[in-house]
């Protein structure tokens with residue numbers, strides 16, 4: 642029997658990004674998604690994904706707050722911050738994340754990061 646796919650939660654307020662990441666990753670992983678931080682945190686608790694790809698700038702609850710809350714309950718769940726703003730990399734709250742990827746049309750870094758984090762956990 643084939644091994645069950647690991648689940649990745651994509652939290653991003655942009656529909657195009659959620660669709661893009663789903664296309665990128667759904668061959669290897671089961672993808673679930675949320676359009677804001679509030680919804681994302683609810684899915685973290687209810688689905689306990691194997692990894693979270695998290696945008697920072699979102700309505701209701703920003704990604705750094707989601708990160709802080711998620712890590713306080715699930716410290717070993719890998720979280721990849723994925724934002725267009727590289728300046729967030731030096732923000733202290735970002736250091737809780739397992740990886741930081743700047744949004745780019747080239748998705749290879751994100752893909753590599755996800756693969757490596759899921760093989761190492």
Ligand SMILES: [Mg+2]
Pocket residue numbers: 653654655696697698699
């Ligand atoms: Mg955003």
